[in-house]
Amino acid sequence: MTNPDWLEAAAERGARVPEMLGSVFAWYRDLEDLSVQDFARRLGCTVETLYWVSLCRKPEGAAFSEHVNQIADHFGIDAFELSKVLRDMEATAALLATENSPLEPEARAVLMAALDREKNS
Amino acid sequence: MSYPSREEEWALHDQVLKRMPVAYSKVFALFMPFLLKTLESEMRCDPEEVRDAALKAIFDYLGRPETYDRDQSLLRSFLTLAARRNVLDSLRSTERRVIREKNFADVIELRARPPNEEMEAAVETALALKRLERRNMPQEDLGVLRLVLQGESSTLELARPLGKEGLPEPERKRVVKQNRDRLLKQLRRLGKEEDTHDES
Numbered sequence: 001m002t003n004p005d006w007l008e009a010a011a012e013r014g015a016r017v018p019e020m021l022g023s024v025f026a027w028y029r030d031l032e033d034l035s036v037q038d039f040a041r042r043l044g045c046t047v048e049t050l051y052w053v054s055l056c057r058k059p060e061g062a063a064f065s066e067h068v069n070q071i072a073d074h075f076g077i078d079a080f081e082l083s084k085v086l087r088d089m090e091a092t093a094a095l096l097a098t099e100n101s102p103l104e105p106e107a108r109a110v111l112m113a114a115l116d117r118e119k120n121s
Numbered sequence: 122m123s124y125p126s127r128e129e130e131w132a133l134h135d136q137v138l139k140r141m142p143v144a145y146s147k148v149f150a151l152f153m154p155f156l157l158k159t160l161e162s163e164m165r166c167d168p169e170e171v172r173d174a175a176l177k178a179i180f181d182y183l184g185r186p187e188t189y190d191r192d193q194s195l196l197r198s199f200l201t202l203a204a205r206r207n208v209l210d211s212l213r214s215t216e217r218r219v220i221r222e223k224n225f226a227d228v229i230e231l232r233a234r235p236p237n238e239e240m241e242a243a244v245e246t247a248l249a250l251k252r253l254e255r256r257n258m259p260q261e262d263l264g265v266l267r268l269v270l271q272g273e274s275s276t277l278e279l280a281r282p283l284g285k286e287g288l289p290e291p292e293r294k295r296v297v298k299q300n301r302d303r304l305l306k307q308l309r310r311l312g313k314e315e316d317t318h319d320e321s
Binding site: 002004006009010013014017019020021052053055056057058059060067070071074 | 140142143144146150153154157172173175176180183184
């Protein structure tokens with residue numbers, strides 16, 4: 001992967017676009033208080049590769065696993081870690097949505113437990 | 122730098138339309154170098170401005186890939202056109218900001234004289250008025266001149282010492298102009314006389 005001088009600016013801009021993977025990464029890093037370097041290490045890649053991955057579209061829907069594998073294969077990153085980060089953030093988004101909705105406390109507790117299990121797995 | 126072929130562009134566009142994640146990153150890799158090179162050679166502007174314009178063009182396209190019609194043009198032409206428009210928009214907005222700031226600075230400059238100039242002007246005005254008073258100038262004329270020397274330009278204000286503020290506006294304007302011109306002529310004459318006295 002080349003490292004052009006516009007790459008970082010592109011990744012930063014992508015972090016503000018909800019459809020881009022970069023926006024999920026930015027949120028995750030923020031919640032986990034991770035530096036770019038630490039996060040790149042977690043995905044098993046360099047910071048430059050992380051920037052390129054940030055410019056991908058966020059995998060969603062039925063093709064989620066297929067898309068995660070495509071990204072991992074193309075950039076040589078850890079598919080398992082990427083999938084875990086994305087699932088974790090999906091669960092967090094769902095939890096936030098339910099916190100703002102009139103969900104029963106029991107149902108919220110189930111969601112919380114699911115999120116914890118996901119994190120610890 | 123090698124340009125993508127028409128077939129490569131079409132294949133990539135199809136992948137973007139299918140929302141395939143890696144295709145998005147490939148669009149940047151494939152078109153950013155081309156856009157930067159083209160814009161930098163065509164438009165005389167800041168490299169950062171060019172970079173932002175090119176990035177905006179690509180992000181806009183990825184946000185709404187359906188806006189590109191492959192029967193109309195090559196994808197690189199479509200993106201170049203969008204990026205060029207972004208550069209022009211940015212230049213125009215910078216130009217507007219500069220004009221706005223200049224206008225604002227001009228107004229500030231006109232309204233707020235530096236304190237030393239303000240004091241000098243006040244002293245000069247007071248001296249000039251004393252000289253005029255010594256010449257037994259009518260009070261109405263002195264009133265107008267005092268206001269003119271203080272920088273007053275409103276015809277209503279200038280009409281007050283003349284007792285003409287009640288006139289209809291067009292008439293008031295005409296009377297004020299007439300009196301102001303007459304008084305300024307007198308002032309010039311007075312100035313010349315004073316110079317001659319000083320010299321003699």
